[in-house]
Amino acid sequence: MKYKMFASLVVILLSFTAHAKVFRNAYIAFEMPESWKCNLEQTEWVCRSEQTKESKEAIIILTAKEVGPTDTFPLYEAHLNSPITISSKGITQESKIVYKAKTVQINDQNWIDSLHMGSEVPNYFTRYLATIKDKIAILVTFSAHKQFYTKYSQDFFKAVMSLRVIATKNLSAKPDLGPIRPGSETLGAPIGSAMPADMYQAEDGQKSGNKNLLLAGALLLAALGVFIFLRAKRKKKK
Numbered sequence: 001m002k003y004k005m006f007a008s009l010v011v012i013l014l015s016f017t018a019h020a021k022v023f024r025n026a027y028i029a030f031e032m033p034e035s036w037k038c039n040l041e042q043t044e045w046v047c048r049s050e051q052t053k054e055s056k057e058a059i060i061i062l063t064a065k066e067v068g069p070t071d072t073f074p075l076y077e078a079h080l081n082s083p084i085t086i087s088s089k090g091i092t093q094e095s096k097i098v099y100k101a102k103t104v105q106i107n108d109q110n111w112i113d114s115l116h117m118g119s120e121v122p123n124y125f126t127r128y129l130a131t132i133k134d135k136i137a138i139l140v141t142f143s144a145h146k147q148f149y150t151k152y153s154q155d156f157f158k159a160v161m162s163l164r165v166i167a168t169k170n171l172s173a174k175p176d177l178g179p180i181r182p183g184s185e186t187l188g189a190p191i192g193s194a195m196p197a198d199m200y201q202a203e204d205g206q207k208s209g210n211k212n213l214l215l216a217g218a219l220l221l222a223a224l225g226v227f228i229f230l231r232a233k234r235k236k237k238k
Contacts, residue, residue, distance in 0.1 A: 023047065027064050027136055027167035027180070030159050038062075043179040044194040056200045058144035058152040060159065061191055064136055064167070068183030071137040073112055076130045076187070077101040080114035086192065088122050095119035101128075106163050109133065117146070120192055121199050125149045129160065130187060136167045136180065137187045145200050 021034050025045060032038075035054070038047035045062040048055045065071075080101035083094035101114040111131045120126045120143055127142040140163065142156045171180065 022162075024166070025062070026171060027138055027165065028062060028140070029162075029164045029166050030140075031162040032060065032159055033155050036060075040179075041194050043181050044191070046194055046196065048196075055196075056145075056198060057148040058142075058155075059196070059199070060156075061141045061143070061194050062139070063181070063188065063191060063194070064138045065181035065185055065187055066183035067132060067135045067137050068185070070186055071132055071183070073103065073110070073132065076112040077103075080112060080116075080128055080130075084116060084119040086119065086122075093118065093122070095126075098125065106161065109163070109165050111163070120195055122201075123147075124199070127156065127160075128188070129163065131165060133165045133167055134169045136165075136171055138165065138167070139188045139191070141188075141191055143195075 021032055021036070022029060023032055023038050023045075025038075032047060033049070035049050035051060036047055037050050038045050038060075040046075043063065047060040047062070048058065078101075081097065083097065085092060085094050087093075095116040095118045098115040098117055101112050104111050104113045106129075109131055111129045113127070113129055115125060115127045117123075117125050120141065123146050124143045125146060129140045129142075131138050142152075142159065144152045144156070
C-alpha cells in the first residue's frame, strides 16, 4: 500500500516537472508560466504573457553587465533603500518603498531583494533581485499592476525560487553568448527603456479593477437573492 502511494506521488511530481516551462539564456535560468514568452530587446530580455490582456498586467525583465565600480552588494542595497525617481507624461514622481532591500539566498546564490511601487511604471509594483557572480552583475525585475499583483504573486514566487545563475567565467569574452552591457554602465539603468509602451495606464488598471468589483458585487447579490428565495419557499412549505 505504501509503495503504491509512493509510486503515485512520484508520478505526480514527475508530471509536474515535465510540464514546467523553463527560460534559459547565457547567464540565468528560471521557471515561468506556460503562456509566457521571453524576447530579446537589444540587451534586455522582456518576458510576459502571449495573451494580449494579460501581457499588460505583468512583466519580467532581465539584464546583465560586466562588473564595474558601482557593482557591489552594499551599493545595490543603498540604491534600493532610496526612492527611485521616474518621469511619466511630463510628471516626475518618486517610488514608494514597500519593503527595504535585504540579502536573500536562492539556490546557493546571494541576491539583494527589494519591492517598490511606481519605480518603473506608475501604479505597478516592481520587485528587484540583483546579484553578482564572478565578473557578471545580474538584475531581474518582476512588475505587476497593483490591481493584478495578487493574481501573479504565485507565478512570481515560483520564478524567484527557481532562479539559477548559470553564467560562465568567460561569458564577457564571448559576446555572442550574451548580450551583456559594459562595466561602465549602471545596473538597471536600461530597465525603464525596456518597459513596453502598451502597459496599463493608471486609469486602465483602475477600470479593470472596478469591473472586477462590480462583478463580485453582482455575484454576491445574486447569491443573496437565491438564499432569500429558498428561505421564503421553505417557510411557505411549513
